[in-house]
Amino acid sequence: MDIYTFPPIAAILDAAYGALTTLSTALEPLAGSAAAAAAVILVTLLIRAILIPVGVSQAKAEQTRARLAPRLRELQKRHKKNPERLQRETMQLYKDENTSPFAGCLPVLLQAPVVGILYSLFLRTDIAGHANELLTHDLFGASLGTSLASMLTAGPFSPATLLVYLVLIAIMIGVAEVTRCVFRPVPVEDSPLSSPGMLRAMSALHYLSAVFAVFVPLAASLYLTVTVTWTLIQRVILRRRHPLPVAA
Template identity: 55%
Template sequence: MDLFSFPPLSTTLDSAYAVLMGLAALLQPITGGASAAVAVVILTLLVRTVLIPTGVAQAKADQTRARMAPKLQVLQRRHKNDRECLQRETMKLYADEKASPFAGCAPVLIQAPVVGVIYALFLHTAIAGHPNDLLTERVFGVPLGASLIGSLGGGSLSLPVIVVFGVVILLIVAVAEITRRLFRPEPTASGSTPGSEGILRLVGVLQFGTAVAAVFVPLAAGLYLLVTVAWTLAQRLILRRRFPIEPSIPQT
């Protein structure tokens, strides 16, 4: 069952669709046939702007988590054979630090409904009982509703499809590589644990998951992903300066 068939969600999705198509209509005299694609980019920027407070909250949570990490390691060593005591002392530490163990989850939960509506705009061929005309709009001859894997499987793969998706995916990969290099997780100062190097490599590989997703989603969603990862990188760079994470110093 499609959740967006329920009246409240259907109305919300239809409103978002009206805003997006209205924006495309306003841009049409300036951007011509690419107006819908430009509207997707602008809508993405607007959404990311609205979600800036969640990014700030996440940066603060990361800073707090890094500050508390050495103290948590001490508790884990001290009470490794007493799980109940470890849990009690851990909660006391969070209370003393005026922090919450769930602080990093809140920004994700807040973003989920907004991102869900945006993705639905790009994935549903019909919205509130009418066709989703956004998906029939084209950029450089490629429909915004087309996907690379769908074109390949349907036998409609063409040079414009290869070029447009190739540019989008390569740009996402480039941003992912920059993000991986700038925000590479470091092993804890107390020494590496068994399997820690493998975990760090896995975290690096996961940076490229968005590029893989772009192969399967419609072009409109691919543009959304590209703008989102670029925005996220810039935002993280700015917030890391505002909320720096100091290297963990192991405590005894």
């Protein structure tokens, strides 16, 4: 069974298709054949603007976790031989401060449906029973419906697609590296979340968007590139407004 024929999903996908094609048509006098790509960028910026309050909450939560670090270290020393008591006390501390060690996952979860819709819009040849005209659009000669992985494995090979993807992936890797260096997590002594393995895993997550971009259509990769760039700029601004406490 094709999940996209399920009426609620088909209706959502058709509505998203209609909105994106309408915006793309409006942008054609300015963007030409890249109108659909410009529409994707504008939709991404709109979504990120809507999620600004979430980013502010995330920055405040990060500030709170850094402030709680000394108390967490104290709990770890006090209950070092009682892991269950340590876990309860740690979670109670986060609860009392109205925060969570996993608060940063919210923006990613909120964006997942958007990436899924963009992936579907530029993957299917038909949307709700009619032809998908978005697949005829391109960005500097690279089809918005082609993924780098599919081009390299199944063809046909397109130098324009390869070049555009290399530029987008280079931007994402550069943003990931800056983010990793500037926003290192505050280590908590003897905490499982601060173990070398966990810290390496958290650092690797910064590059996940670049890896994911290889396998999704170019339109979704464009969305990811704009998203990670916006996120870095937003975090720099919010870090200045909500600085982390300086360790004594």
